Amino acid sequence: MSGTAAGTRPARPAGAAPAGADPLAAALRPVRSGNTFEETVQRVLQLIRLGLVREGERLPPERELAERLQVSRVTLREALKVLQDAGRLEIRRGRYGGAFVRQAEQDAPSGDGAELRRRAELLGDRLEDTLLFREVLEVGAAELCAVRDTGGEEERRLRDCLAATAAAGLADYRSQDTRLHLAIAELSGSVSVAAQYAAVRSTVNELLDCIPLLPPNLEHSERQHTELVAAILGGEPDRARAVMREHLAGTAALLRGFLA
Amino acid sequence: MSGTAAGTRPARPAGAAPAGADPLAAALRPVRSGNTFEETVQRVLQLIRLGLVREGERLPPERELAERLQVSRVTLREALKVLQDAGRLEIRRGRYGGAFVRQAEQDAPSGDGAELRRRAELLGDRLEDTLLFREVLEVGAAELCAVRDTGGEEERRLRDCLAATAAAGLADYRSQDTRLHLAIAELSGSVSVAAQYAAVRSTVNELLDCIPLLPPNLEHSERQHTELVAAILGGEPDRARAVMREHLAGTAALLRGFLA
């Protein structure tokens, strides 16, 4: 028999790893990660975690949201219902009604890292994956951005985001920081980069929301943001990449520190 | 009314872009890109396009494939049926049977780029996105790889892949090249990077299969592969990144050239 790429001949020793792992592993992954309902819940949560729709603001109307997510309104409503029951949304009827974001109640506002550890454990192996993937995306995006960026409109958007982070208070900082990074991901010119970054950043924010944001960290971060934007607008890809990497290393170290 | 993140007030001038695009665009994308059946077809095609299961070889048994893709066997079978009807698979019953990969018949073996243009048009805007995303992933993976890689087993895998590409003939080259790049993506340490790369590379291969592979290109590519692996194993992230970028630029230029 000539062809037998994946043939598990009569019996393969179950214990010994095939040395080189499964060559098909990269492609043979779940086509869907859960049912539509679950994924829809995560998508809506993503909007909130990224700070794209903030406390007190409302989501787009059900019909619009359902169409943009390519999901039936029924399924979307189930997702919204769950988030309402979880206290993350307040749903009001009638014109000028809608789904309004409510503050996530923090059971333990302390920075002892108990909640962080719980969520990190939930991620398991995917924590390291998330941090690495994030680095690849953001460093790559920063570099592309520095090479591409020329349009005046794009420059303005970056400057606006930077100004917003600089002006932001402690409560608002994570949100503005996310927007700045997301802007860079989008200005990379690749929709895929932006979309993947949104997903990954959502996970990161979920963790970051468990630890306190200190003014010194914030100031340090702001200096890096300034340099990053300068490098991008100045067309210095190498510098942009270096600054971005260092910037991310700070966050990663912070997380790892609290988890250690 | 205070909260109105996405509120399209009574009537927004439909023509003028909101200057800064839709801030929710990155997160509000389709939850699913087609039905399970379609995505399953693409996944199986991916295995073939990546050369992970080559001509004459067979796919894993239906039951195993269905479980790994997290899809019901019924749906998987529908996908296989389509590929069988399309002449890409030959399905044989009985023990030692299975779904065997058949050679894709090339309607026009010429390198005139007609077929390439047709497929590129099908991709539309996503072509540029694909090339950019690929660059971000691969350059990032190469760098991570050079930083991380230490284990003897990993070193051996890279060397094996390199040797295989060097020994490969024209017919086999694309397959071996893909495996080498996929190995680098996997050795980056991030499952996400590897998975996304597999998807993107599958798209790229679909295009590359439309244009002829010339010995000069092959030789040039091989020299770069050698240098790339050397940089990775030597722990030189900057060099690894630079070589990878140049390597990819070659492919991109080739494609753009045929499309121009």
Place this chain on the structure above:
DNA sequence: TTTCATTGGTACAAGGCTATACCTTTGGCT
């Protein structure tokens, strides 16, 4: 005060996907 556009709430039928169980074919091995 009345109107009415907008937005959430509900109902129902059709199609897609899954889980499970069982049948059929094939070819190496005894």
Place this chain on the structure above:
DNA sequence: AGCCAAAGGTATAGCCTTGTACCAATGAAA
């Protein structure tokens, strides 16, 4: 020659998801 394990082929009941149509509430504007 017959056995039988592994692989594809088939059938059915049930849940998930969708599309469509219509109802109900709300509050700004006339």
